[in-house]
Amino acid sequence: MSTRITNDMVIGSTLADINSAQAAMDRSQSELSSGKSLLEPSDNPVGASQQIALQSTLDGLTTYEKAANDGAAWLQTASASLSNVGEVTQRVRELVLQAANGVNSQSDLNDIAQEIEQLTETVKQDANVQYAGQYVFSGTATNTPPYEQGASDAYAGNAGTILRTVGPGVSVQVNAALSSVLGEGQAANDGKLLDTLRTITENLHTGTPAALHAVGGEDLAKLDTNLGSLTSLEADVGAATDQLKTAESRIQSLQSTTATQLSNVQDANFAQVSIEFSNQQAAYDAALRAGASIVQEKSLLEFLQ
Amino acid sequence: MSIPTLQGLQTALSGLLAEQQAIDVTGQNIANANTEGYSRQVATLQTNEPMRIAALSPTNGEGGQLGTGVSVATYTRIRNSYLDAQYRTQNAELGSATTQANELQQAQGVFDEPSSAGIASQLSTFWSAWGELANAPSSEAAKVAVVSAGTQLADTLNEVSSQLQTIRGQAAQQYTTITGPSGEVQGDAAQVAALNQQIKLSLQAKQQPNDLEDRRDLLLDKLSELANVTVVKEADGTDTVSFGDAGEPLVEGSQVNWPQALTAAAGGKLGALLELSGPGGALANYQTALDGVAASLAESVNALHTTTPFFTGTTAATIAVAVKPSEVQTSGNGSFGGNEVAQAIANLRGGTAEQRYASLIAQVGSDVQSANSDEANSQAVVSAINEQRQSVSGVSLDEEMTNLITFQRGYQASARALTSMDEMLGTLIEHTGTAGM
Numbered sequence: 001m002s003t004r005i006t007n008d009m010v011i012g013s014t015l016a017d018i019n020s021a022q023a024a025m026d027r028s029q030s031e032l033s034s035g036k037s038l039l040e041p042s043d044n045p046v047g048a049s050q051q052i053a054l055q056s057t058l059d060g061l062t063t064y065e066k067a068a069n070d071g072a073a074w075l076q077t078a079s080a081s082l083s084n085v086g087e088v089t090q091r092v093r094e095l096v097l098q099a100a101n102g103v104n105s106q107s108d109l110n111d112i113a114q115e116i117e118q119l120t121e122t123v124k125q126d127a128n129v130q131y132a133g134q135y136v137f138s139g140t141a142t143n144t145p146p147y148e149q150g151a152s153d154a155y156a157g158n159a160g161t162i163l164r165t166v167g168p169g170v171s172v173q174v175n176a177a178l179s180s181v182l183g184e185g186q187a188a189n190d191g192k193l194l195d196t197l198r199t200i201t202e203n204l205h206t207g208t209p210a211a212l213h214a215v216g217g218e219d220l221a222k223l224d225t226n227l228g229s230l231t232s233l234e235a236d237v238g239a240a241t242d243q244l245k246t247a248e249s250r251i252q253s254l255q256s257t258t259a260t261q262l263s264n265v266q267d268a269n270f271a272q273v274s275i276e277f278s279n280q281q282a283a284y285d286a287a288l289r290a291g292a293s294i295v296q297e298k299s300l301l302e303f304l305q
Numbered sequence: 306m307s308i309p310t311l312q313g314l315q316t317a318l319s320g321l322l323a324e325q326q327a328i329d330v331t332g333q334n335i336a337n338a339n340t341e342g343y344s345r346q347v348a349t350l351q352t353n354e355p356m357r358i359a360a361l362s363p364t365n366g367e368g369g370q371l372g373t374g375v376s377v378a379t380y381t382r383i384r385n386s387y388l389d390a391q392y393r394t395q396n397a398e399l400g401s402a403t404t405q406a407n408e409l410q411q412a413q414g415v416f417d418e419p420s421s422a423g424i425a426s427q428l429s430t431f432w433s434a435w436g437e438l439a440n441a442p443s444s445e446a447a448k449v450a451v452v453s454a455g456t457q458l459a460d461t462l463n464e465v466s467s468q469l470q471t472i473r474g475q476a477a478q479q480y481t482t483i484t485g486p487s488g489e490v491q492g493d494a495a496q497v498a499a500l501n502q503q504i505k506l507s508l509q510a511k512q513q514p515n516d517l518e519d520r521r522d523l524l525l526d527k528l529s530e531l532a533n534v535t536v537v538k539e540a541d542g543t544d545t546v547s548f549g550d551a552g553e554p555l556v557e558g559s560q561v562n563w564p565q566a567l568t569a570a571a572g573g574k575l576g577a578l579l580e581l582s583g584p585g586g587a588l589a590n591y592q593t594a595l596d597g598v599a600a601s602l603a604e605s606v607n608a609l610h611t612t613t614p615f616f617t618g619t620t621a622a623t624i625a626v627a628v629k630p631s632e633v634q635t636s637g638n639g640s641f642g643g644n645e646v647a648q649a650i651a652n653l654r655g656g657t658a659e660q661r662y663a664s665l666i667a668q669v670g671s672d673v674q675s676a677n678s679d680e681a682n683s684q685a686v687v688s689a690i691n692e693q694r695q696s697v698s699g700v701s702l703d704e705e706m707t708n709l710i711t712f713q714r715g716y717q718a719s720a721r722a723l724t725s726m727d728e729m730l731g732t733l734i735e736h737t738g739t740a741g742m
Contacts (some may be wrong), residue, residue: 006699007338015524016688041418042410042677048418049667052425052659059429060654063436070440117362134443142443142642160640165648175533186680266419300703303712 014291020301022259026276031268038266047265052264057303061255063165071174075241077131078176082234084126085178088119089227092197094262096223099204100216106207113204120197121149127178136176146179153185154196166247176237181229193226310733312373313726314358319374320719323350326377327712334700336710342523344384346515346699351378382515385697389522390536392690393529397573399683400530404577405587406676408476410586413673415468418666424465424598425666427458430658435651442635442644451633453516455615455626462599466621469592476582483531484564490531490548490575493524494561500524502541502559508542517705528555533572587672594665595621602658608648611633 031037041048098104099112124147127137134142142159145151157179163171183192186199200219203211330348355370417423434454434593438447483489500521507514521544528534532549539545539558548555549571553637569580580586598621603616603624612634618624636643 004699004701004704006701008699012688012695013692023658036419038419040413040673041416041666042413042673042675043336043670045670045674046669048670050665051419052663052666053655054431055419055425056432056654056659059433060436063433063651063654067436116316134442138642140636140638140640141642144641158640160638162635162642162644163648165436165652168652171648299707304706305691 010294014287014294018284018287018291021280021287024047025280025284028273028280032270032277035268035270036266037268037273037275044265046248051262052263054258054265058255058258058262061251061258065248065251065255067164068172068244068251070164071166071172072241072244074131074136074162074164074174074247075237075244077129078136078174078178079234079237079241080135081126082176082178082230083238085123085181086227086230086234088122088126089193089223089230092116092119092200093220093223093227096200096215096220100212100220109204109207110213113201116197116201116204120194120201123182123193123197124149124153127182136175138180139175139177147182147194152188153183154199155179155182155184164244164249170247171246172195172240172243174240178233178234181226181233191222191225193223193230196222196226309356310730311372314723314730316372316374317719317723317726319353319376320722321716323348323375323377324712324716324719328709328716330380331705331708331712335702335705338700338702342519342526343700344382344515344519344522345700347381347383348377349379349381349650350375356357380513382513382514382518383698384518384522385694386538388690388694388697389525392687392694393526393534393536395683395686395690396526396529397531397533398641399680400532400574401572401577401680401686402676402683404574405581406580406680407671408472409576409587409669409673409676411472412469412591413669415472416669418665422461422664424461425659427454427461428602428662429654430454431458432651432654435647437634438635439644439647439651442647443641445630448494448630448633448635452578452626452628452630457614458602459618459626462595462621462624466592466595466599469588469595470622473582473586473588476578476588480578480582482737483575483578484567486564490528490555491561493528493564494546494548494555494563497524497544497546497553497556498559499523499530503555504542505558514542529573531573532567532575549573570620591669594619594661594668598658598662598665599624601656605653605656605658606650609639609653611646612639 018268020200030039038044038047038051043066095112095116099109104112127147128145130134136142136158138144138157141157142162144156146155146157148156157280159177159179160175161173162175163176165171182194183190185194186202189195196219198213200223203215203219316550327348327350328540330346334345353373353376356373358371395677418425420426431451432453434447434451438444438451441447485491500517504514504517507517525536525544525546528546528548533547535547537547541558543558544556545554545558546556548565549567551562551565551567552573553565555562555565560662567575567579569576569583571584581588583589589641599621600619603614603619606616607614610628610633613632614627615633616624617627635647636645
């Protein structure tokens with residue numbers, strides 16, 4: 001039996017075809033205007049969960065990048081300050097050699113001692129340097145200046161470390177333990193830089209041959225030891241800076257990879273969608289034309305007299 | 306025995322009447338070409354009981370039967386009840402799939418992913434805020450940013466949870482409305498019962514109740530969208546209607562058994578509404594999963610934020626930030642510049658809370674996707690069956706026009722036959738002798 005075709009069937013299927021052509025066009029239109037192919041989780045459920053993970057990874061990389069930049073700036077401050085301390089210590093060394101070897105009157109020695117006292121204050125000033133309102137050599141007590149100006153050489157900071165996380169499980173220490181080079185002065189008798197500087201000043205004021213001998217001998221040796229520690233601290237800071245730079249370039253390359261992956265998951269392929277859209281427009285147009293002629297089709301009625 | 310003289314007139318008359326009735330049926334079909342649920346009717350013509358003519362002569366004559374014209378035997382309603390049953394089964398599937406798709410799409414809309422307002426983005430912002438705080442642990446502004454990102458995240462969790470609850474509530478409300486005393490089920494069932502009664506009486510009076518049956522079938526089609534409908538045709542012409550998984554038939558003769566309890570197994574829109582609003586339904590599962598996200602967020606952050614819990618509440622509906630900016634902890638020993646706590650919390654990015662949320666979104670997405678494709682499939686099947694039904698029962702205007710001409714010609718021919726008879730009789734009466742004149 002051949003299928004009977006009734007008027008309702010023709011009109012119903014024409015309408016359904018026009019609707020589906022319009023729905024396809026609407027979808028492409030949304031993709032083109034938003035630039036996204038992932039508009040709702042149901043468009044691509046797996047992609048939607050990947051999108052969440054990738055977007056979070058990308059945001060996380062931005063956090064790492066900021067931490068690396070911030071850490072580098074912190075280290076730069078520390079590094080400048082350490083090299084100042086180094087220069088000052090070198091100057092002290094020259095003065096010590098001058099005092100120990102030359103023929104100096106007590107007043108000359110007193111002048112040298114006074115200069116070394118001033119240089120000691122300079123060292124403490126350099127130790128009190130701040131980055132963004134935080135004392136960089138106070139451990140984690142960043143609101144406390146590590147050393148007071150004046151006679152007291154006590155270290156007011158703590159031994160805490162400050163880290164910057166620059167990758168999953170990758171942390172870099174950004175605060176240098178300058179107090180391990182400077183020490184706590186004569187009160188502690190720890191042989192560190194401040195103790196040594198104070199002892200040198202004291203010996204110069206004393207001015208006896210024995211005292212001058214000590215200046216040129218054990219004091220100079222201690223000064224050299226302290227210079228050595230300072231240099232190795234500077235090297236540590238330099239190494240940390242390098243580590244941050246490496247991390248930063250790694251973060252940047254990860255950012256571009258992740259952004260590409262994210263784009264693959266969520267962005268519309270404009271060329272493809274545009275072509276699809278043109279096709280859908282043509283199909284819609286055809287459906288409308290066909291529909292119009294079918295619905296207005298001449299029936300037998302018009303041929304009957 | 307000879308043939309009655311006026312028999313030919315009677316035969317022609319029967320032709321006139323039958324063709325006229327057939328034209329009436331065609332007119333009815335054309336008038337209802339666009340009536341929802343109408344089945345085309347056909348006037349079935351049948352020859353009348355023949356006149357028996359006894360054998361005239363023992364030698365050459367066998368007896369004969371002379372035709373006495375035509376009459377309409379039945380007005381048949383062209384309908385395939387097998388297709389009706391199929392249509393109703395699939396229509397229940399479609400009702401269920403459409404409801405599922407609508408409700409789940411609403412739920413998907415509540416999550417608002419992917420967007421900058423969604424939970425995923427807020428969670429990411431929250432971790433970033435802790436990362437910023439780790440760079441500047443003593444910064445009051447960074448602490449304010451952490452608390453505000455946390456508050457926004459908690460608020461969004463609260464809101465999504467409450468909106469999911471609202472959708473569940475609306476589904477339950479919809480069920481109550483449809484099944485209530487003035488709802489569709491009660492109303493349609495009452496009409497079916499009334500039609501059952503009318504049809505039974507019509508059949509008893511030997512009248513074919515075609516149009517009443519059409520109206521009853523249309524009502525059953527509508528009921529089948531709400532739940533699975535099974536129809537048993539009784540001998541007296543009434544339909545016994547089983548509805549969903551209700552214990553008693555919804556309609557039995559002229560009696561309606563409603564309200565009755567249904568479960569999610571009822572199928573159709575009502576089954577889907579019960580499933581969605583129920584405790585084990587998709588929406589409840591989303592709420593549970595969201596509670597899991599909130600719980601692991603609160604737990605993981607609080608485990609590191611040891612001075613005082615950062616979050617209170619362990620469900621999506623109750624989670625809230627419990628600290629002021631000044632109470633935000635950045636380091637374990639409370640030192641001014643320490644940042645290890647802030648760093649540890651920032652490192653929670655990509656952890657359990659985020660993974661749970663991502664898999665929840667994947668779940669929602671694939672649920673909506675499969676509900677949409679179920680709906681499209683059911684729609685296609687229902688359309689196909691409906692086309693078949695239309696092909697059988699629908700009115701084709703071309704066909705009706707053809708019938709109209711056929712019957713009109715038949716009517717004209719019968720009239721011509723009548724005229725010929727009349728002329729023959731006239732000849733007989735006017736021109737044979739003058740007796741009686």
